[in-house]
Amino acid sequence: MRYPKDHGRQTRRRIVENASYGLRQNGADGLSVVDLMKLADLTHGSFYAYFKSRDALVVEALALAMDRTVAHWLDLMQGLPAEKGFDAVVEAYLSPRHRNNPARGCALPALAADIGRSGPEARRTFAGRLEKMIDIIAGLIPKRSPSDARHAAAGAIATMVGSIVLARAAGDKRLSDALLEAGRQAVRDQTGSATAEASPAD
Amino acid sequence: MRYPKDHGRQTRRRIVENASYGLRQNGADGLSVVDLMKLADLTHGSFYAYFKSRDALVVEALALAMDRTVAHWLDLMQGLPAEKGFDAVVEAYLSPRHRNNPARGCALPALAADIGRSGPEARRTFAGRLEKMIDIIAGLIPKRSPSDARHAAAGAIATMVGSIVLARAAGDKRLSDALLEAGRQAVRDQTGSATAEASPAD
């Protein structure tokens, strides 16, 4: 059937967007092509009209998820001075809400381990966006040379990612909560920032 | 055939041990039962004579891997004063060698994300051993109440895990190396320890 002008483009976007949720939830290998298409209310057959392979969709979904996190960070820090912005991002990242919502959360804890086992395309996509994320956090860290700030930003991101990964894996709620709190404290210790209170979400 | 007394037990151990390597390399869902048995030079059929399910083997392999890391840490710190022992563990953990050898490395960066999506049994096994790992690191951190030390230890472990996960995923070698260095610096900043040089391996 001949459909409205860019019906195809919109549908494609819907597939990528829903995949980016589903894959964060279930892992890069956690959903079949049938599952992925079902998320967009489609049957499996047309999949290869949109993507050259399942892997290609995974890469696009990863890129979208990471771009969304970047946008979310920029939104969280908007209008705040650097230090407050940094605290806002950290508090949101290391919140129970973020831990409990992998599908809508940052792709790093959800997918980085899988990307480490993936092909060069996925790794390159990942590396490029991670650099961007490091840049943004580095811009919030005061009193350092640009290079030192990037270093500190990378450390803070690693701490946040590790805390979420471990907090999600720990079956025990007390331990899981303690890991989030330990992560917050560790980031503070790294950057010498003050204690802060901030908003929810990733 | 009737085999030597505990031939079965030894074979079972071989399966679990090889699985613990293979699963760290390829992820908790990355190898089929056929693959897993092939690692122990066996065909697939006898698998269910040893394990009640594939998941049961994953849990055993996870437990073994984590126990080995605990033993390795104790070995690394043996005979050293607390602070030197801590540095030795951190330097070994955040080394290129550990990043490049997931199969023989710590199970946390290799499998924690998968465990977060697994059943309660895997999560409980994971949580129990993670507590042990936190205790060991806490014992190396000076000048704190036991509770503060555990907090700091959890933060340091989270930083190390996040750094390795990201360093493995980053396609770019420069970025990957920078992430390891950033992780080392971050752990130092968290614990106020001095710079250190130490041995390789996980």
Place this chain on the structure above:
DNA sequence: TGTTATATATGATGATGATCATCTAATATG
């Protein structure tokens, strides 16, 4: 030495996987 117990192999089953070829229906364009 013959029998039995059991470690591992062979092979089957039914589900599910990714990918591809083909069909159909609806709309945009003439």
Place this chain on the structure above:
DNA sequence: CATATTAGATGATCATCATCATATATAACA
């Protein structure tokens, strides 16, 4: 209004999966 075009559906292919039933070979034991 007619027709060309194409979004999406149906269905098939062949591979691989976890699990299970059964066979075989051999060492232990009587």
